[in-house]
Amino acid sequence: MNLEKTALILVLMCGFLLSCIPLASYEIPLSWEGFYHARIAQNFAEGEFYDTGSFGPEGRPSVYPPAFHVASAFSMKIFKKDGFFLARWVPPFMFCALIVAWYYLISHVYQKSIAVISSLFLLAVPAFLDLGFLFSPHSFALILVFLAFIFVDRPVISGICGGIIIMTQFSCGIFFFLVLFLWAFMDSKKRTPVLKITGLSLVVALPYLGYFLYNTPTLGPILGNPGLKYFFMKTTFGMTACALLGLRKDAFAASLCVSGFTLSMMQPTNFSFLAFPLALFSAFFIRDFFSKKKWSLIAFIFLFWFLFIPSQEYVSKLQPAASEYESFVWLKENSVESIIASGWYQAPIIAFVSERVPVLGFGFPEEKRLDDTKLLYEGDETLLDFYDVSYVYFGKYEEYDYNSVNLSIDKVYSGKGSFFKREPPLIYVLITIDVEPDLPPILNSYHGIEEGFPIIVHLLDTYDIPATFFVLGETAQVYPDRIKELAQLHEIGCHSFCHEDLRALSYEEKEERVIESTSILQELAGSIVSFRAPGHSCDNDLIKILIKNNYLIEASADNQHFYPFYPLEGHFQGDATLLRIPVSHTPSYFYAPLVYPHSWVDCYSYCLKIQHKKRMKVIVIGLHPWEFISLEAPGYTMYTQACGEYTQSEMERLLRFLHKRRVQFVTMRQLYDIWET
Incomplete structure (x- = not known):
C-alpha cells in the first residue's frame, strides 16, 4: 500500500x-432535519409517498x-x-x-x-x-x-x-x-x-x-447572513x-x-x-x-x-437539536391523534418523536402557514379551528420566534417546553341543496337534476356526508323515485310547491302551498320537519303557518342573522317556537353565485371568524343542482358564471379540506336535536 x-x-x-x-x-x-428525513424515508419504505405527518391536518405531497x-x-x-x-x-x-x-x-x-x-x-x-x-x-x-x-x-x-x-x-x-x-x-x-x-x-x-x-405551494427560501x-x-x-x-x-x-x-x-x-x-x-x-x-x-x-x-x-460542545425531546415523548404518551401548533424548527422533531402532526413542516414551508402560526401565537384563536389544532407547543425556539402564547387555553404540561391544550371544537356543517328547476323562474328545464344531481350525490357518498334536500313539491312529482332514494340516507325538507315569492301571497295561499307540498313529500319521504322558502321569502305569516303544521325548522337566509335563533318579538310579531337555521354569511350568503370567484375554504374560514366567540359553531352551505353544470341564461351571468367547473372544484376542495378536520356534518333535524339538548 x-x-x-x-x-x-x-x-x-x-x-x-x-x-x-x-x-x-x-x-x-x-440534527433536527434528520428527524424529517428519517420519517420521510420510513414512509417511502412503507410505500407511502404523501406526507401525512406534517402540514396538518391535510398533509401534502412529499415535494422534497x-x-x-x-x-x-x-x-x-x-x-x-x-x-x-x-x-x-x-x-x-x-x-x-x-x-x-x-x-x-x-x-x-x-x-x-x-x-x-x-x-x-x-x-x-x-x-x-x-x-x-x-x-x-x-x-x-x-x-x-x-x-x-x-x-x-x-x-x-x-x-x-x-x-x-x-x-x-x-x-x-x-x-x-x-x-x-x-x-x-x-x-x-x-x-x-x-x-x-x-x-x-x-x-x-x-x-x-x-x-x-406542480405540487409546491410557495418557493420562499429562508436567506440570511449571520455575520463574521x-x-x-x-x-x-x-x-x-x-x-x-x-x-x-x-x-x-x-x-x-x-x-x-x-x-x-x-x-x-x-x-x-x-x-x-x-x-x-x-x-x-x-x-x-x-x-x-x-x-x-x-x-x-x-x-x-x-x-x-x-x-x-x-x-x-455539540448537543442534539432536539433538546426538548422529553416534551415530545410526553405528548406521544398522553395524547391521541391530534394537530400541533409549534415553530418551524421544532415541527419535524415533533412529527417524528410524538407521531402527532404539526401545522408546519420541513422542506419548502408554506408562507401562509408561517404567517398564520405567528398570528396564532399572538392570539388569533380562529386559527385553532381553521387548522383544527389540539395542542400549542411553546419551547425555547417558539419563545425566540413568537415571544409568548397569547391564547385563552390551559397549560397541561411544563418541562423543558410547555404544551397548551384547547377544548375539542364543536363545529357543525350543514350541506343543504335546494331541489328545483334550472335557475327558476328564468328557466324551466331540469338539466341540473339530470346532470348535476348525480355529481352532488357522488360527493356526499364519497365523504359519507348526510345532507338536507329542500325539494319543491312540483319537482318531487316529476322525480318521485329520486326523492324516495334520497330519503334513505338524507333528510328531505320542503321548499314549497313551486318557486315563487311567498311574501307576495295571501296568508291562505301560503298555507295552501305549504300543506300541498308537505303532503306530496310526506308520501315519498315520511316526516317533514324543515322548510326553506323559495328565494328565501320567509315572513311572519309563514312562520305561523309552519308552526301550525308541526315544522321544527325554517332555513331561509336572513340578512341580520347567520347563527341559529328562535324568532322573537321584534323580528317576527309574537314569539315563535321553531328554530331558524339561516344560511351562513361569507359575508354574502354561502351560495355559489354569491361567493364567486372566491375560495370556499376562505368562505368557511370567514364563517368561523365571525363566530369565534361562540362555543358551538354552525356553518350552513346552500347549493342548487344546476350550479354543478354549465348553464346559459342571457342577462343572468351573475348567476351562471359560477356554474359548472367552479362549483364542482370548490365543493370538492372544501369537502376534502373539512374531511381532515374535526367537524360534524349534520342534517337540519340533527342540528335541531343538538340545539334542544
Whole structure:
C-alpha cells in the first residue's frame, strides 16, 4: 500500500471517530432535519409517498427531492432497520464516503499529495464536520457532485449524476452548476462539456421538476447572513488564514471558492460548501511552503494540531437539536391523534418523536402557514379551528420566534417546553341543496337534476356526508323515485310547491302551498320537519303557518342573522317556537353565485371568524343542482358564471379540506336535536 492511501485511511479513521463522538454521548440524532428525513424515508419504505405527518391536518405531497429518501428506504428494507437507527448511524459512513470522493476528485484534477492534505484539512473545518452528524441528503448529494466533476470530460456520466443531484438536494444542485459555469467561463475547453452536462442533467431531472413545480405551494427560501462571528465559528481563523496564503489563479479552485463563498453568504447552512475551497487552498499553501524544508513534517504536524484544536472544541460542545425531546415523548404518551401548533424548527422533531402532526413542516414551508402560526401565537384563536389544532407547543425556539402564547387555553404540561391544550371544537356543517328547476323562474328545464344531481350525490357518498334536500313539491312529482332514494340516507325538507315569492301571497295561499307540498313529500319521504322558502321569502305569516303544521325548522337566509335563533318579538310579531337555521354569511350568503370567484375554504374560514366567540359553531352551505353544470341564461351571468367547473372544484376542495378536520356534518333535524339538548 502506497503512502497516499495509508494517509487517506488514517484521515478516514480520524473522521469516523470524530463523527462517532455524539453516538457515544447521546441516544438520539443530533440534527433536527434528520428527524424529517428519517420519517420521510420510513414512509417511502412503507410505500407511502404523501406526507401525512406534517402540514396538518391535510398533509401534502412529499415535494422534497426524493433520491436520498429512496436510497434510505432501500437501506431500511435490506438491513431491516428503522429511520431512527439510520438517522444515528448513517452520517459517519456517509461522511467518510464524502472524504473519499473528495480525495479522488482532487487526485484527478491535481496530485495525490494535494488530495491527502486537503482531505486532512477538511477535518479542521467545523462547517465540514457538521456533515458527519447530519442524516441529510447534503452529504449524499456532495458525493454525487464530486463524481460528476471527476467525469466532467464524459458528459453522459456527469449529466446523469447532475440529474440525480437535482433530485437529491437543490442547494447542492445550485453549487454544482455554479461551479461548472464558472469553471467553463475561466477554461474554454470545458464549455462544450458543461453545456452537454447541463442539458442532460435537466432532462434526467425533468419529471421530478415538473412534479415539484406542480405540487409546491410557495418557493420562499429562508436567506440570511449571520455575520463574521458565525463565519469564523464555522471556518476558524486559522483555516481562513492558511487558505488566504494559498490563494492562486486556478480555474477549478477559483470556481469552488466563488461558489462556496456566494452560497455561504446567502444562507448559514451553506457554509459546508466553503469548507472545500478552504481545505484546497490550505493544501496549496502547505505544499508550496513546506515541501522543500527539512523540518517540514514536524512543522506540518504542529500546524495541523494547532488548526485542529477549534474543531475538537466544536465537536465537544455539540448537543442534539432536539433538546426538548422529553416534551415530545410526553405528548406521544398522553395524547391521541391530534394537530400541533409549534415553530418551524421544532415541527419535524415533533412529527417524528410524538407521531402527532404539526401545522408546519420541513422542506419548502408554506408562507401562509408561517404567517398564520405567528398570528396564532399572538392570539388569533380562529386559527385553532381553521387548522383544527389540539395542542400549542411553546419551547425555547417558539419563545425566540413568537415571544409568548397569547391564547385563552390551559397549560397541561411544563418541562423543558410547555404544551397548551384547547377544548375539542364543536363545529357543525350543514350541506343543504335546494331541489328545483334550472335557475327558476328564468328557466324551466331540469338539466341540473339530470346532470348535476348525480355529481352532488357522488360527493356526499364519497365523504359519507348526510345532507338536507329542500325539494319543491312540483319537482318531487316529476322525480318521485329520486326523492324516495334520497330519503334513505338524507333528510328531505320542503321548499314549497313551486318557486315563487311567498311574501307576495295571501296568508291562505301560503298555507295552501305549504300543506300541498308537505303532503306530496310526506308520501315519498315520511316526516317533514324543515322548510326553506323559495328565494328565501320567509315572513311572519309563514312562520305561523309552519308552526301550525308541526315544522321544527325554517332555513331561509336572513340578512341580520347567520347563527341559529328562535324568532322573537321584534323580528317576527309574537314569539315563535321553531328554530331558524339561516344560511351562513361569507359575508354574502354561502351560495355559489354569491361567493364567486372566491375560495370556499376562505368562505368557511370567514364563517368561523365571525363566530369565534361562540362555543358551538354552525356553518350552513346552500347549493342548487344546476350550479354543478354549465348553464346559459342571457342577462343572468351573475348567476351562471359560477356554474359548472367552479362549483364542482370548490365543493370538492372544501369537502376534502373539512374531511381532515374535526367537524360534524349534520342534517337540519340533527342540528335541531343538538340545539334542544
